[in-house]
Amino acid sequence: MLIGELAERAGTSTRTLRYYETHGLVRPRRSANGYRVYDEAELRVVHEIRALLAVGFGLDDIRPFVACLRAGHASGDVCPDSVAVLRRKLAEVDAYLDRLGTVRRQLHDQLAQAIIQREETCLRTRQRDS
Amino acid sequence: MLIGELAERAGTSTRTLRYYETHGLVRPRRSANGYRVYDEAELRVVHEIRALLAVGFGLDDIRPFVACLRAGHASGDVCPDSVAVLRRKLAEVDAYLDRLGTVRRQLHDQLAQAIIQREETCLRTRQRDS
DNA sequence: CTAGACCTTGTCGCCGGTGTCAAGGCAACG
């Protein structure tokens, strides 16, 4: 399988696949003419990468999962390194949820306050004008 | 007040203040020698900018708030444009909280699954070896 | 022979808020 076919089957671009390669995530063989040649297993790998990216992982975080798949495991999640990353990411997400919750509260209060102020100003204006 | 003083008093850098200016957020006068001269009110403006940035606003979103302050209001929040932005941002934050919640759940499940798999594998290995 | 559909490497651009350095003007003090 050449890069174009893999790209299409994985729903991404050749540019992206080459980018993953420079970051050590995908490893094609080379045919005599220098073309990248991928076997079926790489399709799985690329899907894993895309799934994790979609969840908010960076390419560096994804490497252990790919290694895990490549080591023959049915899932990329089961190896110790992957689990460690999962734990860390979960903690990060929790922290971010906290912060975002705080921001939400602040925004909400700010909005409520602003609306109250506007109403008061409006009332005063009407009183003054009457 | 020159730019250095404002920067120090606002807890930021001169670079940052000039950047805000190029984006229409801060408007100093110029003295005869070309130096930027700020009046006291700008300190308030810069604080508003920084507070909103910290909450996750972009510079473009902040412009209405600055205009509102500059229009003489005690708070930058009370003008219609500001309120509109606040509403929009609140909605964005809510949407993001949703997504992040989903991600959290997925991550949590994935982690739980991975740990279960590891335990099962471990058990099978021990049984086989015994 | 040629057109076209692949492939290769390399490079620049984006987004947003700053850090940082360069080259030069201005003010104040000794």
Next chain:
DNA sequence: CGTTGCCTTGACACCGGCGACAAGGTCTAG
């Protein structure tokens, strides 16, 4: 007059995951 310390504009660097384009090699069909 020189040093010091402020100011000016301008421009490059960063981060991350690509898009987009250039210039060229390769293979196949007509």
